[in-house]
Amino acid sequence: MLKVLVVDDEMLLRKGIVLEIDWPSIGCMLVAEAANGIEGIEATHKYQPDLIITDIRMPKMDGIEMVKQLREEGNEVSVIFLTAYSDFSYAQSAIKLYVADYLLKPFEDGELETAVLRVRRRWEEKQKKKMDIDKDPCFMLKKGDKSKYVMEAIEYISKHYSDEHLCIATVADSLGVSEGHLSHIFKKETDYTIMSYITQYRMHVAMKLLSDCRYKVYEVTEMVGYHDCTYFSSTFKKVVGVTPSEYQDRSAIR
Template sequence: MLKVLVVEDEPYVRRGIVLSVDWTALDCFVVGEAANGEEGYDAALKFQPNIIITDIRMPKMDGIEMLKRLREAGCKSEVIILTAYSDFEYAQNALHYGAADYLLKPFHDGELEQVIVSIHSRLMARQGNAAESLPALQLKKGDKSKYVMESLAYIAGHYNDPDIGVGSIAANAGISEGYLCHIFKKETNYTLMEYLSQYRMHVAMQLLRDCRVKIYEVAEQVGYRDIAYFSSMFRKIVGVTPSEYQDRCK
């Protein structure tokens, strides 16, 4: 699971982010909170989060300065900037220090989750980057409906369930299978099962970088009961067999 640090000086906003997001479904957990840039800097060095969600305007140290100092300290966390419209131009300075994305406050339901899903996919690809590797899952640009966002989050949290499928994903979203398949393809350019398979392979590639892990163990951890079928899908999507991929990671 990915570690998330939330840095926000307004307590109700900070607690809202921590409590309103289904972090488990996104394959994440909140490792810490901070009320200003100084606390955020210290917490980031202490917890080494994968993702930092931070406001811009804060006392003691603002989000841009915090990000600048973290980069100077070698921190490679993905950073999501939260900014009011009046600070938008200032917030764009964060891109010079490698901010992953920024959201205008108040952001709408599902926007933060969408950014996190995108970052999660990118990190899975980056950590599995050796020899042949998959690009990060690139979703079609544009707003996503709440049903699609719920489905992306559900897959991130349940990809390792061998029984996950269109039926269970649609049931979680509370809509029919046919309608979900239609809007998911329209909004992401993937079918549900294509996205699930791609997501599983991104995770499998990360796991296979550990030469001690057995291929059947990786298959089980990403939701496949049949190692032969897993190997077939891996070769189809990645271009090499799991054992070949693992050998090239040594």
């Protein structure tokens, strides 16, 4: 279930959201509530919500500052801003950068639930993709039976992709076969050369790490077997279509 935190200094509104919505019926679990951004950050650290529903203008720390601080910490929690019409121009740029959705107060019956359901659907899709990634080390390969050496090569790459010296020679040596023989059967059975598969696998893992938002680009570079951040970024853009920084920025606002 999607874990939800509600942050609002207006007690009646906050209690209305907390108590009047049937959270289990929309696939959610309310884990905490808070009265300002400082309490919201503390509750986020403690309960690790998947979604924060927060007002913008609050004492001590407003909603925008709270979300900025969480993003700086690498937290990619989804956010729905609640904002009065008079605050809209003030919040507009932050809304585009940091949140999944926003609602203008006073919102109508069912409007918040609809916004939460949109976030939950995106969250569920993301969780499903993560499960598929974890379950399928052959994520990019065409279907069909693979020979023993090809499967062992795939397994070896999945365990050693972070080694910057990983190449066809190290893979072939680990399997006790010649580079030529391994190259031939791997290309024949997968449509990939060994090195192109290694690159694709590394970029696939990099996407997963960048989506986490806890890691800097240079950290991900090293984690997937590159020592040159510029080269990694160039390779990532060729494969994915955007730079690592752009990909991470997009992940942060989902």
